[in-house]
Amino acid sequence: MRPRGAVSGVLVLAAVFAVLQLANVTGRDTPDTKNYLSYALSLTGQSKRATATATIDYVCASRAERARRDQSVHVVRFHRADPTAEVTAECREQEWAVVEPRLAAGQTGGHTVPYMPERFMRIFEARPGYPAFLVPFVLAFGVTWGLWAAGVVIACAGGVLVFLVLRTLAVPVPLALAGQALYYVLPCGTTAMRPMTEGLLMALTLAAVWGCALALRAGRPRTGLALVGGSLLALFTVKHSQALFLGLCLAAAGGVIALRRHRRRGRGRGGPAPREV
Incomplete structure (x- = not known):
């Protein structure tokens, strides 16, 4: 397959994946989402109360959407009234019951809304x-569509990086495209779309792996090492424990490779001298 055809294939797969994600714009949040979202809104300059309001509205809308979807496919309750309003009101009451007393008590430090004790907020x-x-996406598209767009970008980037890693390792284009497609359809694609750190973590990890492939297989050590270093640095800001673990693993692997190469060179120098003819 020609390079232009390969690029077209990568873009088509990413575009199809992005369009399919329109089926679920909300309802993907996790318990950690409200902490990261409130952090992002705080970085945009919003007050603690405005941040809490926007975050709680998003979380409750997602919870109501999940309740609506679950009821629509329930074999007994599918014909009942739409639970969206009831679930949303109940969710807001529960969330504000936790946040309001802490805000009133002056727990307004840091960037996150006080959904939990300060020890966990840290x-x-x-x-x-x-x-x-998340900040540019939230500023450009609002909370709901901003989180969705950020998830699409992260997930699509992860699939593209899978393709690049495989191509750098000399895998044929059709198989590399299959690897990209598998990234999208397997649970890693679903996880990457969720508004939490794991999607960005996977993308940065794949970027580091691509850097290793460039350094070891493509003959571009400077580019590869720069990519690995930049990925680890960015990963440290996302989740430092994972960055340290990945850095140690890559350092250990690099040490093993360097040792093997050193031994091979030693054997080459210590071999029998060529006979004169």
């Missing part, structure tokens, strides 16, 4: 990478 305060990534 965990999210130490992860500015993902909230900073």
